[in-house]
Amino acid sequence: MRPAVNGALPRSRSYDARRRQEAAEESRKRVLAQSRELFLAKGYGRTTVAAIAHAAGVSKESVYKAFGGKPGLVKAIYEQSMLGAGSTPAQDRSDRVQTTVTDPSELMEQFGRFVAEVSPLGSPVYLLIRDAAANGDPDMAALLRDVDDERYQRMLHNARQVLARGFLRPDLTEEEVADVMFMSTSAELYETLVLKRGWSAERYGRLLARTLAANLLPDS
Template identity: 65%
Template sequence: MQTPVNGTEQAARPYDASRRRRRAEAARRKVLATARELFLRQGFGATTVAQLARDAGVSAEFVYKNFGGKPGLVRALWDESLLGSGQVPAEDRSDAAQAEATDARALMRQFGRFVAEISPLGSPVQLLIRDAAASGDAAMAQLLREVDDARYARMLHNARVVLARGLLREGLTETDVADVFFASTSAELYETLVLKRGWSHERLGEFTAGLLMGNLVDPRD
């Protein structure tokens, strides 16, 4: 369709939906980055949607529309942290490592490297959720239950896969293995060793690998 413009005809410019989506996604990423910085510096209760929106350069309406408020933002931060820092999501890389492993100790060391990568992203968010839940926030208490349940379900999945591969010492049940995975990757361990004792993330990963090997792998292997 031709539209006259100042006595000439010019093709109407098509609506660029992809450009608008890119801008919206960039704004969404900015909100998440700002939320992480404010929540971890100020705490959940002290951070307001108005402050967050102002610092991120968006409207409060944008925050509510995209995240549903502060609990939704924390949930999004948690989900984002589980991806890790690589181009391939950490969960996919973990599944591949378990499927390809032929040496139990090498796999436990790989799990330790995943902990070193993911803990700096996820553990502070989980501790934020825990503390907000302890302060009496009902939405965050529910989120904490969901996070714990989902994390344990993932550890149980890992336990079943590794046991089925025959890589662990005899006599372990899937619950035994899942419990060790769950405890060894807890935010509380990160809090104790990294935040309180000043360990590096790499040292935490190596320590976690040692815990896993000591509890799950036959010492003769």
């Protein structure tokens, strides 16, 4: 082994560490991708950690170590879904829009676009959690409560930001605004219109934008 120069680690050691990190990240991506595919195809109860590990080309033990089992995997793919499809997390982009857009109607349209982007990723996983909870799984029941609470807190955050800019009807409280947003972004609505009625995500997003505008913006 080459000695350190001026107290620095040899370049080969740094390179090896980076390669290990990259390999671990690639493994994590494969596990999450296979988890999503298998959970959504077979359901929560019929999907095993062993099947996910085999499909991802990793050991079952490594999956347990990284995610703690099936509940951790479902939580991870849900959180991944909520990042959206862009290189920057959807919530960060939404925050930026809320503080920079100057036209209230355009802001509602932007909200609709974010919902159209995130819902096809997140709603099927939410519905997986809901159905597993309804079938009596206590871990999924706890996760369902957590994701509902997190989504409501996010809507409350949005409500406070937009109200502070003076865009919305003055008679609305932040809780009322958050409730409208919470209802409008529900996976159940996505399930009804997109999964059952065959709407496109884009059409769904446009409806959401009109719904938010009609219920939150002052009459023009």
